[in-house]
Amino acid sequence: MLQIAGIALITTFLVLAIKEQKPGFAFLLILFTGTGIFLFLVDQIQKIIMMIDTLAANANVNxxxxxxxxxxxxxxxxxxxxxxxxxxxxxxxLAAKVELAGKILILAMAVPILTVLIETILALMPA
Known part of the structure; x- marks a missing residue:
């Protein structure tokens, strides 16, 4: 985390220093730094996904x-x-539209899980 914080702080200072003269370059610096931080975390993300898959398999979750x-x-x-x-x-x-699209996609993907959850609850209730 210290590496990420250091990179973010250095980028922040550089962007503040060059933003007035070269705003396009400052934005690209932000974009590349953000992407670099994400790529730095890909290994950790992969480990987390593998761990979740293992836990789900051990718990016999579909x-x-x-x-x-x-x-x-x-x-x-x-x-x-x-x-x-x-x-x-x-x-x-544009940011608001991306957020809305993400929410709609999440809701669309969650419908099958919500359906199974509701069916399970209904099956547990006495008739």
Missing amino acids: SMYVKTILKIIGIAYIAEFTSHISKDAGLGS
């Missing part, structure tokens, strides 16, 4: 549900990252 939940989490992170980049570029309206 892998379709686990994969769907992981996709939902991925959509949330990608939508947030894209939204923040759009806001950094001064495109707040």
Whole structure:
């Protein structure tokens, strides 16, 4: 975390220093740093996904549900990252639309899980 914080602080100071003269370059610096931080974390993300898959297999949870939940989490992170980049570029309206699209996609992917959950609850209730 210290490496990420250091990179973020250095980038912040550089962006503040060059933003007045070269705003386009400052934005690109922000974009590349954000992408670099994400790529730095890919190994950790892969380890987390493998651990969740292992836990789900040990608990006899249907892998379709686990994969769907992981996709939902991925959509949330990608939508947030894209939204923040759009806001950094001064495109707040585009950022809002990306957030809305992410929410709609998450809801669409969650419907099958919610359906099974409701059916399970109804099956447990006395008639």
